[in-house]
Amino acid sequence: MKTEVKTSQVMREARLRLHITQFTLSRRVGCSESQITKIETGRCEPHLLLKERIAEVLGIRTWEVGV
Secondary structure, eight states, X not given: OOOOOOHHHHXXXXXXXXXXXXXXXXXXXXXXXXXXXXXXXXXXXXXHHHHHHXXXXXXXXXXXXXX
16 A cells, blocks of 8 residues: 655654744745645645745755645
């Protein structure tokens, strides 16, 4: 059986590994906390520049950010 991991889940797990809140991540990447929440819950896909910034801060690949 193949296990599918949602990219938003990878992003959330990376953030939690770093012990930072959504608020802290939002400040580090330059967006709102609600935007981070929407990305982590799969309700929106961030634009490319925001994806790159989030991936950089979290130490993950760009494709692991968003839906």
